[in-house]
Structures are given as structure tokens and as C-alpha cells.
Amino acid sequence: MKLARRLSVVEPSPTLAVSAKAAKLKAEGIDVVSFGAGEPDFDTPVHIKEAAKKALDAGATKYTLVEGTVPLRKAVAKWIGDAHGIPVEPGEVIVSSGAKQSIFNAIFALIDEGDEVIIPTPAWVSYNDIVKLAGGRPVNVPTKAEENFQVRVEDVAKAITPRTKMILVCSPSNPTGAIYEEATLRGLAKLAVEKDVWLMTDDIYRTLVYGDGKFFQPAVMGADVRAHTLIIDGVSKAFAMTGWRVGFTVAPKAVVEAMATIQGQSTTHAAAVSQAAALAAIEGPTDELEKMRVEFDKRRKVMVARLREIPGVTCVEPKGAFYAFPDLSAFIGRKTPEGKKIENDVQLCEWLIEAARVAVVMGSAFHAPGFVRLSYATSMKNVEEGVRRLAEALPRLV
Numbered sequence: 001m002k003l004a005r006r007l008s009v010v011e012p013s014p015t016l017a018v019s020a021k022a023a024k025l026k027a028e029g030i031d032v033v034s035f036g037a038g039e040p041d042f043d044t045p046v047h048i049k050e051a052a053k054k055a056l057d058a059g060a061t062k063y064t065l066v067e068g069t070v071p072l073r074k075a076v077a078k079w080i081g082d083a084h085g086i087p088v089e090p091g092e093v094i095v096s097s098g099a100k101q102s103i104f105n106a107i108f109a110l111i112d113e114g115d116e117v118i119i120p121t122p123a124w125v126s127y128n129d130i131v132k133l134a135g136g137r138p139v140n141v142p143t144k145a146e147e148n149f150q151v152r153v154e155d156v157a158k159a160i161t162p163r164t165k166m167i168l169v170c171s172p173s174n175p176t177g178a179i180y181e182e183a184t185l186r187g188l189a190k191l192a193v194e195k196d197v198w199l200m201t202d203d204i205y206r207t208l209v210y211g212d213g214k215f216f217q218p219a220v221m222g223a224d225v226r227a228h229t230l231i232i233d234g235v236s237k238a239f240a241m242t243g244w245r246v247g248f249t250v251a252p253k254a255v256v257e258a259m260a261t262i263q264g265q266s267t268t269h270a271a272a273v274s275q276a277a278a279l280a281a282i283e284g285p286t287d288e289l290e291k292m293r294v295e296f297d298k299r300r301k302v303m304v305a306r307l308r309e310i311p312g313v314t315c316v317e318p319k320g321a322f323y324a325f326p327d328l329s330a331f332i333g334r335k336t337p338e339g340k341k342i343e344n345d346v347q348l349c350e351w352l353i354e355a356a357r358v359a360v361v362m363g364s365a366f367h368a369p370g371f372v373r374l375s376y377a378t379s380m381k382n383v384e385e386g387v388r389r390l391a392e393a394l395p396r397l398v
């Protein structure tokens, strides 16, 4: 079969081997603690589900406008505007089928063949691939654990070329949980204006912030920055609504219109019932959201503290999202009790499933080999038991 050439630019996800192995063991009845999840373990709050059921009976079964329903666009404009203290008009909002589609549409609307998108790493797996699918070139700028995974503005400045079209940042970050400092984001925004490139901020985890972590949205800096910024947001992570597939973009009207053209020729719009649910989520009470955040925070503290107790493991404190990203590079190059050398983080993750019955995601999937990502979007019992298993298994590598 001859597939389209564009498929050749997308790499098969290295996480698949590990998740397939975990699924196989689970199917055999073997108890595996999985830290792989990229979604809250909580169910969507009841009042949101009830609103969706009512909406179905009231006729949310038909096409809506491509950009999203009028009430939802208005509510999103208010929700995001209020969150950052900036005026947002409904015409600057487009609703898509998940934040992933928001990012996809934005990149397809703005990136031409050969255009470069600067993406600091470690980074979420999909950014590079979406840019490549659009014919663009991802330019990864590495950050360091010793610097709390903060990107250096001067490194981004150095990476800018005449082909640069966009800087794409994610704070709080998947996979590191790092939150970019205000000074960093201000520096990036100034750079974007100066060089006349887009700044896309993926704010999907913005409500999941802990301790002294402080979220900053650079669009507050003024009209110049606003004119260069695309804000990606959504309900998936904050409201435990991953399966509903609703994401938001706030951008200059011309960008919203271009994204609507792309969306209008693909999915048309996010499902009508999901849009009704998202409306109930962002207009409704926030106590459930806060309960989930508090619970994530408790697990975060336990996970990080226990990981740090394991000799050879270092872990930067994650301040947002629901991931810890410890450095396990000390174990690469060591041998298993059976004498097999662990050559890289993929093999380390495979061994951890076999020997410790714990599934984690290899850092190389996020362009950070030697690290692993653990999601604490799982019960406290799993957090305690899973890290206990790691603590027992890792010293067996010599």
C-alpha cells in the first residue's frame, strides 16, 4: 500500500512499546501500577454531566457554528479574559475538538512549508509532529533540570532565523511540571514582538498550579504582545473532561478566521453536546476543580519526596500539571541481575515494567533521554505503591 508522503515525517511514538507491554501484562491479570496517564483519574463533575444530558434533550444534536456556539464563545471570552485580566471578544475565540486540535489548526493556519517553530524541550510529544505534518521544521531548544527547566530567552533568541514563524511554549509543562517564570515569558513575548513571530502559549494546565508556583500569561503585557499571541486553553485537564474533546484558542480575529477555514474543512466543530458541557464547566462552580487540584497536590508531594529518597534519582520539584520528571540517567549503562545492559531509557522503562511492574514514560518521547515521566493522576495508593516498587527495583541495577 502506498501511503501519503507526509506520514513519513511522523515518528511512531516510543511510548507505544511500553504501553503495549503494560496492557499485555494487565490482560494476563498481572498487577501493574501505571504512571502513564495524561488525564485526570477523576470523573467529570456531576453538574457538568447533568448539563450535557439536559442539553441533549433541548436539542444539542445538530450542527453548530464552526467557531463554536454563540453562548460558549462568549463564555470562553469572559473566562479567559477574567483569568488574565484582559478584555477578550467572542470574535477572538474559536472552539475546537480538544486543545490538540486547537494547536493543530493554529499551526496549519500559520505555518508554511519550511517555516520554523521554536519549541523548548522537554516538550509534549505532539508539538514537533504537528509542525512536521504542516511541512514546518521544529527547532528544539533544550532546557536543563538544574535550571528548573526554564528556557533561556537568549537561547531562543539565538535560535531565531529569517524562517522562524512561531515560538511555542507550554507552562505548566507536560512533561516537566515546570512553570515558566514571569520574567522568562515577558522576555519571550518581547522577542516575539521584536522579531514579528507568533508566540503560542499552551495553557491547558494553567489551573493546576501548586505551592509557590505562579502562572503568567504574557498577553497582559499590551496590544503589541496580544497581536502576536495565540492562547491555547481548554477543559480537558482542569475539569476532568478529556473524552469530551473541547479546546479553545484566543487569537487575533484574522487568525481565528483562518483556523475556522481549516476546521470547517475537517471536523466542522466540536460536538454540540460537548460544547454545552464545556459551557456548564466554565460557568459553573469551581469547588470540584479545587478539590481535584488539592488532591493532585497531596500526591505530588508524596511522589516527589519518595522519588528523591531513591539513591541515584534526582527530581526537580514540579509546580504544575500532574507530572513528575525525575532524572534516571544514573541507571543507564548499568546491568540487570540477569546481566543485561540497560542501553537507554526505552530499555529502562521496559525493564521497570517487567521487574518492578511499574509503567512510566521514557523521557526520550519528550526529547529528554535519561528522564522518565510519572503521572500522579492516579490514586494515592498507586502513587505510594508504584514509587515503593521503583525504590525496590532500581538498586538491583548495578
Ligand SMILES: Cc1ncc(COP(=O)(O)O)c(C=O)c1O
Pocket: 038, 097, 098, 099, 100, 101, 124, 170, 173, 174, 202, 204, 234, 235, 236, 237, 242, 245, 246, 247
Ligand atoms: C501539553 C498539552 N497540550 C495539549 C494537550 C491536548 O489536550 P486535549 O485533550 O484538550 O486535546 C495535552 C494532552 O495531553 C497536553 O498535555
